[in-house]
Amino acid sequence: MAVHVNRVALIGTGFVGSSYAFALLNQGVTEELVLIDLNKEKSEGDAMDLNHGLAFAPTRTKIWYGEYEDCKNADVVVLCAGANQKPGETRLDLVAKNLKIFKSIVDRVMVSGFDGIFIVATNPVDILSYAVWKYSGLHHSRVIGSGTILDTARFRYLLGEHFGVDTRNVHAYIIGEHGDTELPVWSHADIGGSPILDSVASDKDKLEEIFVNVRDAAYQIINRKGATYYGIAMGLVRLTKAILHNESSILTVSCYLNGEYDQRDVFIGVPAVVGSDGIKKVVELKLNEMENQQFAHSANVLKETMKPFFKG
Numbered sequence: 001m002a003v004h005v006n007r008v009a010l011i012g013t014g015f016v017g018s019s020y021a022f023a024l025l026n027q028g029v030t031e032e033l034v035l036i037d038l039n040k041e042k043s044e045g046d047a048m049d050l051n052h053g054l055a056f057a058p059t060r061t062k063i064w065y066g067e068y069e070d071c072k073n074a075d076v077v078v079l080c081a082g083a084n085q086k087p088g089e090t091r092l093d094l095v096a097k098n099l100k101i102f103k104s105i106v107d108r109v110m111v112s113g114f115d116g117i118f119i120v121a122t123n124p125v126d127i128l129s130y131a132v133w134k135y136s137g138l139h140h141s142r143v144i145g146s147g148t149i150l151d152t153a154r155f156r157y158l159l160g161e162h163f164g165v166d167t168r169n170v171h172a173y174i175i176g177e178h179g180d181t182e183l184p185v186w187s188h189a190d191i192g193g194s195p196i197l198d199s200v201a202s203d204k205d206k207l208e209e210i211f212v213n214v215r216d217a218a219y220q221i222i223n224r225k226g227a228t229y230y231g232i233a234m235g236l237v238r239l240t241k242a243i244l245h246n247e248s249s250i251l252t253v254s255c256y257l258n259g260e261y262d263q264r265d266v267f268i269g270v271p272a273v274v275g276s277d278g279i280k281k282v283v284e285l286k287l288n289e290m291e292n293q294q295f296a297h298s299a300n301v302l303k304e305t306m307k308p309f310f311k312g
């Protein structure tokens, strides 16, 4: 019987893609990694550079720069290709440009015979995840956007700093658009089982300031260094692991809602159970009235932005 070899195909080896490849190699997550980019020289150079680190890696990984045909046997195709935000631009400003790029990429991946799971990181990630679902013809459970995985990690980090506890012991989610209309789910945020809102250190203004810093983190980083990539790269590795190891982990990702949270026909960030089949289940949190309104607003902004591109 043939032994299955895990393969990840990465499309787009810019700041985000190459940081993801580096983190993937360092954590020994996959047996094979193929790098694909419009700029072949860049992906060839990345493959050479990463291979030179293999002597120091925890496991053996076969890495090469390749072609779309290499997606055929991939378990996961990770999409990091496309334009990033320039200072002052929102994620939604990238929609027309990146949808066009994605149409040609997804068509070529599907022509290869690919039959695995797509992970989408390119912005605006919720709308591009919806597009990948439409363009690929795969079941929606097999398209996962990075959604608010990074925003949730930022939130947990800042809360951990404020309360003086390890970020991994903070249980709190950011949901909604990966962008300006996202929201914190304070009603389900706890540390070690104690609701954060009940804590004596929970000054309302401070908590609001923490959320604003989460929401605006990308702008703050882009103003300083032009792009963000390490945080999302590690989030994408976490997501890849959940799929390849069939973990059934709960992560805040962009997935298709079909009535959950009273929303239909939209990809948006919510907690979901992730495993080898992709999205196994959307976790439906019981939101309070204000959170419900904010979530509905966020979904509406995504739907309105998408409308001109997905008529009928």
Ligand SMILES: NC(=O)C1=CN([C@@H]2O[C@H](COP(=O)(O)OP(=O)(O)OC[C@H]3O[C@@H](n4cnc5c(N)ncnc54)[C@H](O)[C@@H]3O)[C@@H](O)[C@H]2O)C=CC1
Pocket (backbone or CB within 6 Å): 011, 012, 013, 014, 015, 016, 017, 036, 037, 038, 039, 042, 080, 081, 082, 083, 084, 085, 094, 098, 101, 104, 105, 120, 121, 122, 123, 124, 125, 146, 147, 150, 178, 227, 228, 229, 232
């Ligand atoms: N989801 C998230 O949390 C985050 C998403 N991002 C997004 O990730 C995307 C990539 O950002 P960066 O890596 O900083 O950009 P970058 O400009 O460094 O890299 C983009 C890469 O895509 C390649 N590319 C462009 N068109 C292509 C095509 N048709 N086929 C194949 N490759 C193509 C380029 O050659 C380049 O190497 C952006 O949309 C950015 O906004 C960035 C950070 C966090």
Ligand SMILES: CC(=O)C(=O)O
Pocket (backbone or CB within 6 Å): 085, 091, 123, 150, 217, 218, 228
């Ligand atoms: C760029 C982006 O989407 C982020 O860092 O959140």
